[in-house]
Amino acid sequence: FRTGVPEVVYGKGKDVEEIIRATLKLAEKNGIALATKIEDIEKLSDEIRKYDLKNYHIKINKKAKTLIIKNKNYEIKKIGKVGILTAGTSDIPIAEEAKDTLEVMGVEAITSYDVGIAGIHRLFPALKRMIEEDVCCIIVVAGMEGALPSVVASMVDIPVIGVPTSTSYGIKITPLLTMLHTCSPGIAVVNIDNGFGAGVFAGLIAKKIHK
Amino acid sequence: FRTGVPEVVYGKGKDVEEIIRATLKLAEKNGIALATKIEDIEKLSDEIRKYDLKNYHIKINKKAKTLIIKNKNYEIKKIGKVGILTAGTSDIPIAEEAKDTLEVMGVEAITSYDVGIAGIHRLFPALKRMIEEDVCCIIVVAGMEGALPSVVASMVDIPVIGVPTSTSYGIKITPLLTMLHTCSPGIAVVNIDNGFGAGVFAGLIAKKIHK
């Protein structure tokens, strides 16, 4: 695979056995592998015990609905830091999907959740900490009106990656449109709920800087 | 007409003569009348001089593309104050349409323009002044991502009336959707570019309080 871009098993529509086997196969090939959007993560949690995985570290993230399988001999090279913010609590699963993607790429995530416009006073210390940690970019995950990336981008001089979520009720395309139409330059956007895509994109920035 | 709700001549698609005559007729009946969305306001400015209007005060707002005709004997009853904010400079025409509507209803507008997210530091003193002036509600006019009403509503305890504008390039429905999906309760919305509707709605709140 292109060095540094993780291969991924997209879990939607696949059953638990398929997912485990496909992820394991990638881990055998690349040392590490990721599965996302696993529909029945509880069942996967149970089933995976039946496999002989003594040479692997297994990490299951029930919120993110992700699975990481890593060979015990495989060492992830550390390549920098990325900030992750969410507007609400229901945006956290997508944020965690991005975080797990970054972990596979060797990037540390500095997270701060539930700091949206309705509770905007929590945003400032979170941003301050990210700047101090010298993150190379900030992933901002938001549903409903999706205005948080604009607010963040108006305050910082580093790239902001907007991730619209479908957690809101109403017209699902709204936060995507909001982010695309921002008046605060410095934002680019990935598709609705695409935490993995945001993670890869942020990881590629980190990798480029680290080189 | 329902007392306090101004009758209006909607200028779009009408020629200048039609507009002047229709507005004058309403002014004869009600003492005051308003025309909005006048397409050729320059021409109206010229043509209106040909009419015998010595018993009337004429006000032409070239930005808002509005005309007010008021009988010199008609006295507008003062009934309170409303705040008007815009995110950018291109939202000003719609804000001024709301302001002229409020004027006809006897409501004073406290305005502050170009205080959107990209220049958010200008927002705080503007809001402070409006609270001090004890406005009964705030009209927030915004295009592009349309996030300003959410930010305002998260800071004040008075009703916020969102007016999306079509001045942005891109997908015109975006600021409307953003405002409808707000996480900050306390916002209601009128249609895209409907400064007149926002003015009437705000004026009815003022009128209810004044009673």
Added chain:
Amino acid sequence: FRTGVPEVVYGKGKDVEEIIRATLKLAEKNGIALATKIEDIEKLSDEIRKYDLKNYHIKINKKAKTLIIKNKNYEIKKIGKVGILTAGTSDIPIAEEAKDTLEVMGVEAITSYDVGIAGIHRLFPALKRMIEEDVCCIIVVAGMEGALPSVVASMVDIPVIGVPTSTSYGIKITPLLTMLHTCSPGIAVVNIDNGFGAGVFAGLIAKKIHK
């Protein structure tokens, strides 16, 4: 929290325990708290008995799918009246969500349900009573063609808050569009099914008048 604007637990996607605990926590902090859009209200009804809530009044509204938890020592300050109308019977749950929100804010709701265009003769006495009760605004909840707010606004001189509902079969965005495009000035709109948002907005008008 901004004084007078209720904090709320948005129940969609949350399980019953989460909802009860979060609402209780807000009630401890603020004296009173509201949860809306509770998906399994029957289960919540059962489960809540297991909690020690002897210091609290509990109100469960099965139609509205809301929960109010109020400390017995907390007194709601009465601040006025709001009218609520629905076009059909299937709009009642959203109307009741608005009503419960108003209750938390100390506003009395004068309700009249199922008075839509198809049974328009029932509308007139309902409006008459609301005017007599001196409501400060009227929330009009309607699905299908969503024309009721226009009809109401053409008859009264107080603000009308339109709430489109998704109860209709067909294209869900229809009543929202209808309300936004009204010819009867004096209407502002909240998002589809947003009874809570309409309640807060109406409550802020009441609060402003009461001050």
Added chain:
Amino acid sequence: FRTGVPEVVYGKGKDVEEIIRATLKLAEKNGIALATKIEDIEKLSDEIRKYDLKNYHIKINKKAKTLIIKNKNYEIKKIGKVGILTAGTSDIPIAEEAKDTLEVMGVEAITSYDVGIAGIHRLFPALKRMIEEDVCCIIVVAGMEGALPSVVASMVDIPVIGVPTSTSYGIKITPLLTMLHTCSPGIAVVNIDNGFGAGVFAGLIAKKIHK
């Protein structure tokens, strides 16, 4: 042609000469012919004088942008009455297009314009007169929120044909959606601005009754 259904020249995108010649050709064949949606009706008005039309009656409707050419020997058979209402004044051109279509089919139109929800008190006498004239159906032309057909259908027991118009500013599809989602049974709808289609449909009802 199917007896009773007028052949029509659709004027959009055609130049004035094309339109005159095509309409004349149909009039030669059928005794009478109609052209609709003529873009430059003023120019057609001038140009048509150059043609030798001494055997024909010419009727140009500048509002409707229609042309009727009738052989002086052709007699239109009278087959009944249809009501036509409009919500606003800007809906009149489409109403007149329907009226001219009906004229060609031998149907008399009883019209009443500008009786929409904003001026609903004018509606009742208009409906009363149509019922007394025993119209076989009512064509209701409306833009903006498009609620008038619902109101009419809730009051009468004869078929209502809704014609949404594009004259409103805002989202053009709104009145079409409103009419399709009506709660008042007894309405069927033609496409946006399709006055001709409404006229033919109403004329076919009249014809069926007359037979």
Added chain:
Amino acid sequence: FRTGVPEVVYGKGKDVEEIIRATLKLAEKNGIALATKIEDIEKLSDEIRKYDLKNYHIKINKKAKTLIIKNKNYEIKKIGKVGILTAGTSDIPIAEEAKDTLEVMGVEAITSYDVGIAGIHRLFPALKRMIEEDVCCIIVVAGMEGALPSVVASMVDIPVIGVPTSTSYGIKITPLLTMLHTCSPGIAVVNIDNGFGAGVFAGLIAKKIHK
């Protein structure tokens, strides 16, 4: 109720007991009543036996998901005939909903199902029979590309009422758009799956002719 327009219980979202009781109540008032879009028609079939309905005729149409309750003393006045066509077999439930509505109004339906473009040779004899039976209009029910009403209207001189259905896979709005954009004048349309609306509209034409 407006004479001749049946009052109806809209079954969607209602449980079986609610539907039976509401329909019965209307039948007590008007002699006859109709319920449509009953979700669990099998359960209603069972449950209704528990009610004392010895003074009523009960008709349950499992395809159409409708219920008719008629007092044995109530006599339906016969007022004419209407044709009903469907393009495919999956359109039959909506056609039957229209048919039951017509039955309540005293109109006989001449039906011919599955005569769409893919099997167009079956259309001609069906149309021929309808013309011979002197139907006053034809209801044409079609999903997928929705072209059948256009074909029918190009062949007959009586009004065609198009009913788009949602049975097709793909983009649900397609047959509605097709029918609205027809080149064959003589068609008006009701909303997607609105067999009831088509039935009432057709019934009103029949009633007008019968008078």
Added chain:
Amino acid sequence: FRTGVPEVVYGKGKDVEEIIRATLKLAEKNGIALATKIEDIEKLSDEIRKYDLKNYHIKINKKAKTLIIKNKNYEIKKIGKVGILTAGTSDIPIAEEAKDTLEVMGVEAITSYDVGIAGIHRLFPALKRMIEEDVCCIIVVAGMEGALPSVVASMVDIPVIGVPTSTSYGIKITPLLTMLHTCSPGIAVVNIDNGFGAGVFAGLIAKKIHK
């Protein structure tokens, strides 16, 4: 270039000089070249005389808004026949664009225009002739409701290529949706107004057969 697929100059947004020069350059390289969607075809007609093109055959199609430049020494290899139908007269420009594309590819077009559903009796002899000429496929160009390809495909056993046009008034996407949702298998579709794309696709079928 891929043998047999014509290189093309897309004229939209280009000025006349650009188009002539680019087309000539392709003709020098390939012996023949095509330009489509030329906005000011009249001006191109004039301007092209100023160029020294004595070694070339020039063909300007004002309806199609196309230009073909062919070296006098270049011989087009004949590779078969394709049928082209249009529903209306306003679809002819797109049909002619397809025809010119086919000409460049060496395919003869058998055309029959204005044979849509409203005048369906003209369709049958046209189809008969195409079958007799042994066309390898039929391009069917239609706007408005776009139902003609379905009707054709239900009658013939050869591939039908649907070309939706934007000539209709109303919602432009309608004929595209109609064609995609056809019940008559045997149809594939190109984009709205893409006569060139339909021509190339049909030409590739002809080429494959001819080989």
Added chain:
Amino acid sequence: FRTGVPEVVYGKGKDVEEIIRATLKLAEKNGIALATKIEDIEKLSDEIRKYDLKNYHIKINKKAKTLIIKNKNYEIKKIGKVGILTAGTSDIPIAEEAKDTLEVMGVEAITSYDVGIAGIHRLFPALKRMIEEDVCCIIVVAGMEGALPSVVASMVDIPVIGVPTSTSYGIKITPLLTMLHTCSPGIAVVNIDNGFGAGVFAGLIAKKIHK
């Protein structure tokens, strides 16, 4: 039926018994029959054993959710080859639906799955083999961004039939739009998930060549 175009039972919304009986009836008439989009293919697999089908070959494709019933005496006439590509693994069911359709028409399918842009190096040998096998056209099945047909068409001189799939998460219409807007001429498109339609269209090309 039109010779060579298979009659099909569309399984969606039908129960297993209906499907088996309808397919069998067609097989009795035509020698062979196909059912597609069978929702409960496992149940059909079990139930079909209860039928007396000793004169028939039965083929159930669980991936494609198709059933083929063929009389043992019926011989499929071989008429050529078609290529089938998929971008991802989740597009395979639709590809297999096309393949089974082709089988019924006597066309051999050369398949190569999971060769999309993300793994584009696998595309070249697949295309090479298809060209060598002299396929008459290539069906390209793709979801997500749907760009594979464009890439293929830019490399080959034979017709490409694009089949967008709904397997992607996100906005379902995306791959359809991508394919319609291709810059690589030589592509025509069928509706989302319409493997059957693509198969019939490709089969008609094969048949035309074979003749």
Added chain:
Amino acid sequence: FRTGVPEVVYGKGKDVEEIIRATLKLAEKNGIALATKIEDIEKLSDEIRKYDLKNYHIKINKKAKTLIIKNKNYEIKKIGKVGILTAGTSDIPIAEEAKDTLEVMGVEAITSYDVGIAGIHRLFPALKRMIEEDVCCIIVVAGMEGALPSVVASMVDIPVIGVPTSTSYGIKITPLLTMLHTCSPGIAVVNIDNGFGAGVFAGLIAKKIHK
């Protein structure tokens, strides 16, 4: 202003004098300033000569419709390289807008235009050169089907910024949707035609690396 993010005058809807004055004012404040989307760039070219700008370097880009005003004493700090690709020639204006934005930020652009899927062989050397020049990211500008960013991202390990353009005819949202739904991770997207936004975002990556 946030260091490194250029302030910009958005030219759309502004007249030439407004643009020049606003840009000059920013240049006085910041040393350098940019105006984009200038509608009448020819007129601006003429008018700007009337201003006293002897202390400034003026750069007018007629393709990009941009203006840069730089104080002769202001030195742009060089901070790295970015690649810019376009699919077609009509995408060049947007690419040049991005390039000018980058210039203001001190970033050198390595450009390669017209390398889309239809001429994909030109893509490989372009990418090779960008990698050798060690660009920190690649801006890919594409209209029509918008597939180029996916192809690029599948080949390189650096961030790809997709810029959809509206130059294509057809449904304008298509390339935006394509880019959002990419299967090749490593892409983020800005709004349609937002060359300025892409430039700022890319410039912020460069700046972060350079620090």
